[in-house]
Amino acid sequence: MEYPISVIICSHNPTPAYLHRVLDALKSQTLPMEQWELLLVDNASQESLAEIVDLSWHPHARHIFEAELGLVNARLRGLKEHQGKLCVFVDDDNVLDSDYLQIALEIWHALPAIGAWSGQIVPDFVGGTPEEWTRPMWNLLALDQFEKDVWSNIDMVETMPVGAGMCVRKEVGQQYVHLLETDRRRLLLGRRGKTGQILASNEDTDMALSALDIGLGMGKFTRLKLTHIIPASRLTEAYLLKILKGIVYSMRVMHYLRGVPEVTEVHSWRRKIRLFLYNTLIMTPLERKCMLATREAKALADRQIEALNDNTTVSF
Known part of the structure; x- marks a missing residue:
């Protein structure tokens, strides 16, 4: 039986209270x-979700087990199992507004040229408002707020959907499955557990770009809204730097897999002097740590890419 929408929740050792919400x-x-x-x-x-999570309230719900650890593996399994014309990926800490699925389906009908999209993502900081120094880094936590609908049929940061609550047409999901099955190196993208x-x-991002691969667009829509539950443990300096490092590393590897050339900046001597002065005299300690984390991530990615060129992989 085919449904208008399939909601796919991929979960590894979820926090029970969050999954309940x-x-x-x-x-x-x-x-x-x-x-x-x-x-x-x-x-x-570690504990079977089929045994502890009751889905009997839904007439078309299924428990699915994926033994191979990794978010990419879990999403691949969901894409192979679903029976919907539209897939909506919901993380185990995403609380959808009550009209989320209705609006997602309306967009599916109204804009057939859009293959992947997401919406507004607001935070629920568990434990209270975080310290002010963290604010510039909130964009690392899959938060996204904007004032108008945007979409395009080219790769643009402004129209790139966020994974939380992302909606993809069936044909886009099929394209992504094809990419994964023909190039297993893509399993390097996505988290594998919490360590x-x-x-x-x-x-x-790789999934969203699959829409462009088949001639569709991608975008973001203001009417779609969800809340992202963020515990205090994700607001430490160490964790935020780790997220930054993972994003930079993964983006570099993904660009390699997609054949996107890296842009090498060429600075004039004046520009180099200004950068040196900023880095040594003006940059805050946190900015300096972010710069170093970015450099380390790029170096790790380059090692991974070199290994891929030799038909091997590196585990970090």
């Missing part, structure tokens, strides 16, 4: 349950 928000959707299915993909959790030196990412 995610499911409660899905129970409250204005789109009738008969028009969407729910897939909860358990990505090798490791690199918090890899950009698998969602």
